[in-house]
Amino acid sequence: MNWLFNNLDLVLRLSLEHLQLSIPPILIGFVVALPLGWLAHRFRVTRGILLTVVGLLYTIPSLALLVALPTAIGLPIIVPTNVITCLSIYAVALMVRTTADALDAVDPDVIQSATAVGYSAWGRFWRVEFPLAGPVMLAGLRVVTVSTVSLVTVGSLVGVPSLGNLFIDGLQRNIPLEIATGIVMVVVIALALDALLVLLGRFIMPWTRVVKASRNRAVEFEAATA
Amino acid sequence: MNLFWDAIVWIFTPVWPRGTIVNTVVQRLGEHILYTVISLVVAIVIAVPIGYYIGHSGRGRQIAIGLSGAARALPSLGLLTILALAIGVGRAEIAAVFVFVLLGVPSILAGAYAGLEAIDRRTIDAARAVGMSEWQILTKVEIPLGLPLLLGGIRNAALQIVATATLASYVGLGGFGIYIFGGIQSHDIPQLVGGALLVAVLALVLDGLFALLQKFAVPHGVAVAMAKSVRTRPSRPTAVVGTPIS
Numbered sequence: 316m317n318w319l320f321n322n323l324d325l326v327l328r329l330s331l332e333h334l335q336l337s338i339p340p341i342l343i344g345f346v347v348a349l350p351l352g353w354l355a356h357r358f359r360v361t362r363g364i365l366l367t368v369v370g371l372l373y374t375i376p377s378l379a380l381l382v383a384l385p386t387a388i389g390l391p392i393i394v395p396t397n398v399i400t401c402l403s404i405y406a407v408a409l410m411v412r413t414t415a416d417a418l419d420a421v422d423p424d425v426i427q428s429a430t431a432v433g434y435s436a437w438g439r440f441w442r443v444e445f446p447l448a449g450p451v452m453l454a455g456l457r458v459v460t461v462s463t464v465s466l467v468t469v470g471s472l473v474g475v476p477s478l479g480n481l482f483i484d485g486l487q488r489n490i491p492l493e494i495a496t497g498i499v500m501v502v503v504i505a506l507a508l509d510a511l512l513v514l515l516g517r518f519i520m521p522w523t524r525v526v527k528a529s530r531n532r533a534v535e536f537e538a539a540t541a
Numbered sequence: 542m543n544l545f546w547d548a549i550v551w552i553f554t555p556v557w558p559r560g561t562i563v564n565t566v567v568q569r570l571g572e573h574i575l576y577t578v579i580s581l582v583v584a585i586v587i588a589v590p591i592g593y594y595i596g597h598s599g600r601g602r603q604i605a606i607g608l609s610g611a612a613r614a615l616p617s618l619g620l621l622t623i624l625a626l627a628i629g630v631g632r633a634e635i636a637a638v639f640v641f642v643l644l645g646v647p648s649i650l651a652g653a654y655a656g657l658e659a660i661d662r663r664t665i666d667a668a669r670a671v672g673m674s675e676w677q678i679l680t681k682v683e684i685p686l687g688l689p690l691l692l693g694g695i696r697n698a699a700l701q702i703v704a705t706a707t708l709a710s711y712v713g714l715g716g717f718g719i720y721i722f723g724g725i726q727s728h729d730i731p732q733l734v735g736g737a738l739l740v741a742v743l744a745l746v747l748d749g750l751f752a753l754l755q756k757f758a759v760p761h762g763v764a765v766a767m768a769k770s771v772r773t774r775p776s777r778p779t780a781v782v783g784t785p786i787s
Contacts, residue, residue: 374748376704378721379737386544386734461614468616472711473725479618486622486712494626498619505614 318492326481330500333477336467337504339399341460344406345452351407352414353440362415369408377401377469398470398477405466406459413455417448450523453516457509464505468497478504548734566739572715573743576706580638581699584645589691592653596687597679605654609647617644617705625712633712644705645698652694656687689759696751703744717743 319326355365380401385392390400421444429443471479481497484490516523552566595601617640624636660683668682710718717740724733 370748371745374700374744375741376707376737376744378704378707378718379740379744382721382724382733383737383741386730458613461610465614465616468618469708472618472708472722479616482616482619482622486626489626491623491626494619494623498616498623501616501619502611502614509614 318490319496322493326496326500329476329478329480329497330504333464333467333501334504336395336398336402336470336475336477337460337464337508340402340406340463341456341508343399343403344410344459344463345456347403347407348410348414351411353418355411355415356418365411366415369411372404373408377405377466378472380404381469381473393474395475397473398467398475402463402466406463409459409462410452410455413458414448414452417451417455418444420451421447446520449520450516453512453520457512460508460512461505464508465501468501544730544734545738547731548738551731551735552739569715569717569719570739570743573703573706573717573740576634576637576641576709576714576716577699577703577747580641580702580706581645581695583638584642584649584698584702585695587642588646588649589653592650592691593657593679593684595650596654596657597675597683599658602654605650609651612643612647615643618708618711621708621712630713633709633714636712637706637709637714641702641705645702648694648698648701649691650694652691652697653687655694656690657683659690660686689755692751692755692759696748696755699747699751700744703747704740707740 351365354361356362381397382392384390384401384404385394385397390397425443425447426439429439434443467477468479468482471477471483478497478500481493481500485493485497591605595605620640620643621636624639625633628636664686665678665682668678673681706716707718707721709716710722717736720732720736720739724730724736
């Protein structure tokens with residue numbers, strides 16, 4: 316336990332740095348994937364191209380991307396921007412597919428009704444399709460959040476400080492407690508951000524639980540009439 | 542782009558240790574594939590029966606989802622280092638395989654039970670109605686119909702394992718990670734980028750193989766049912782013109 320008491324400030328500082336590296340990719344993933352996901356949802360040609368490209372991007376191992384990407388675009392490897400860029404690529408790759416799926420799942424009847432009552436394409440997207448796709452997109456963003464927080468630790472291997480430093484140092488100095496502290500802090504940050512997203516979702520999408528209840532009723536109704 | 546060219550040149554001018562029939566790149570490739578295959582097989586053996594049990598009985602689904610979510614939050618690098626310390630760096634293979642199995646199980650489990658759950662309940666009721674036993678329903682109806690999603694889960698698991706197997710070198714094991722870590726330590730950029738390219742290409746090839754497998758292993762009837770493309774479903778019943786009123 317000595318190690319932990321002597322290094323509380325280190326753990327705290329690395330946790331903050333970890334958080335600073337985790338949040339930008341999650342936000343970038345959501346924002347960039349929105350137009351791309353819409354493109355993949357709307358046109359068959361762009362769907363094929365985009366889903367293939369994001370599928371391939373997601374396949375590239377993180378350590379390989381962390382090393383190869385800065386080499387390709389002429390960035391030094393040991394900068395936070397590199398880790399943020401690489402993790403943003405994964406976040407976008409995951410969110411494009413989720414966004415496209417979420418928009419696909421919006422009931423076409425609702426879209427036609429919205430058009431019928433006079434929404435423009437732009438207004439209909441923001442006020443009908445986007446809110447209705449919200450719950451599925453939130454589910455995707457939660458996956459992105461948890462995996463991003465966990466992946467940030469790999470950045471330590473190329474020299475960008477995060478909680479991963481505790482793993483490296485703990486292995487070299489043979490202090491299991493140090494590694495365990497790192498694991499616990501990563502899980503705590505991941506679960507905290509996840510809980511924050513769930514709360515945010517309840518706050519901005521208060522209808523989700525109502526929809527879920529009525530959907531169950533609809534299924535029961537369908538089963539009864541089938 | 543020069544750096545990539547240097548890396549490619551580096552890949553194709555490998556060291557041939559004296560008295561061996563393969564060069565070091567092939568040897569590292571073999572190690573990387575070995576870790577991946579062993580871990581994947583163990584993960585499949587663990588996850589598929591549990592997934593089928595959950596999918597067939599509908600029991601324990603919430604627990605499986607909760608555990609899978611928690612497992613996703615665990616950083617592989619942390620698990621690998623702490624297990625290597627706990628088991629002993631001399632036997633790091635066990636630690637590595639354990640971590641990779643843990644990494645692969647949630648995807649395969651999800652693929653197995655989601656594949657069974659996605660089946661139309663009426664199909665299963667029909668199978669029961671024609672007198673199939675529970676075992677026959679599982680093996681002749683549920684497993685073939687759930688195969689596409691199960692293979693998707695195994696594909697995800699394989700990709701995660703092959704990517705994470707790079708970290709194995711960090712606890713003194715082989716695989717392509719050796720080149721990345723070696724390159725970082727000695728500032729040998731061609732070796733570093735060459736290692737990264739090798740891992741990326743291996744992952745892409747593996748993904749391609751699984752895509753082919755998914756295409757061929759799916760029963761013909763399922764393939765036809767799956768071929769439903771986007772936006773073919775009319776949003777509302779089309780107007781019925783000229784049908785006689787009976």
